[in-house]
Amino acid sequence: MRRSSRPGSASSSRKHTPNFFSENSSVSITSEDSNGLRSAGPGGRDVELSDRGRELGEMPVAVGPYGQSQPSCFDRVKMGFVMGCAVGMAAGALFGTFSCLRIGMRGRELMGGIGKTMMQSGGTFGTFMAIGMGIRC
Template identity: 60%
Template structure:
């Protein structure tokens, strides 16, 4: 049986879907973290480097959380 193209040797199709789900979820979470974290930091009165660091933290947290849930959802579907 031929191996489908695009799948590295030794890596299952399910693992590839889980990684893709995490990547997509991470990007969506980063986008929402940018919006929500930026607006909430701005409303709290943060400016300059404090605004950027707080927004960056919220972006990474949101990306990690949403990416994890998307990866779990992709694993369930396998």
Template identity: 60%
Template sequence: MPVPQGYGAQGPSCMDRIKLGFMMGFSVGLATGVVFGGIQAFRFGARGRELIQTVGKSSLQGGGTFGTFMAIGSGIRC
């Protein structure tokens, strides 16, 4: 009986690796953005809504930037 094709142990596709690289980079960038953005906001005396906006903006920027670079690096390695 022949072995059916397509049921072997295949690794993730190149697009899956790029998405995983982006998500890992976004998570790391988000965490560092919260830490460094919070420190910077406290240093400048931000409180309340201004603090949340500053930390949110810096964390999303850090996550997007680092996620993009990790996705590019993962794409190069495919």
């Protein structure tokens, strides 16, 4: 059973069925006004999708998935340092704990030795990751 369109509803009497299997691969951009008449894109003629950027004279801009722009080179270097620092501190915690326990440290001395190893390895890993990200910019 079909519903009848109510007066003032957004549905129109004409139904648009796209032809996905046409041999013409270019798609023209047109708009339809309230009377059902089709009007051409900017400039008074049909504009194809492939010609749209060239007609406006704009260079394409890399945009992320939600419209945000790409991070700057300095932001990438900072991100590389933070990631390397996190990995280095985790590795430093493991190796520092093992080496400090092996030489017999306990208590406050153990915590100081582990913290020192974590900071050293975190700074080293972070520096090399920042340099690597800087080379990639």
